[in-house]
Amino acid sequence: MPAPRDHQDDKPTAEAIAMLVGLPGQMHRADALDLVPLVDEALATGWTLPQLRSHLARKCDPDRVYDVAAIYRKHLKRLPDTPASANAGHPAATAPECGKCMGSGLEEDPETFLPIGPCECRKTPALAAAS
DSSP states (O other), X not given: OOOOOOGGGHHHHHHHHHHHHTSSSOOOHHHHHHHHHHHHHHHHTTOXXXXXXXXXXXXXXXXXOSOHHHHHHHHHHTOOSSHHHHTSOXXXXXXXXXXXXXXXXXXXXXXXXXXXXXXXXXXXXXXXXXX
């Protein structure tokens, strides 16, 4: 006969399921339950649920895949060793406080206000990491 479960263990699992179901794309609760052990492993290595959500949400375009749970499973199995390296900023990120593009990522001609190309904030790692 299995040992009775401690109900305090249910809260992190419920939070993990809520995080997984809230990721971009249509993930069913059964798929989320299958991914909970991988989330638990990540939490044990120092990740937090908000860090995981941010990391996974950037890794999947739900409009281009059929099975989002499979994509999230792949990325949970291949997590970077440290959460800080995963959240360092996407190389194409914009800096919202950028005076040239105002966070749009496209530099504008000062006279016509038409886009003339990618803004410097997309190219500068220090600014991209600040966003």
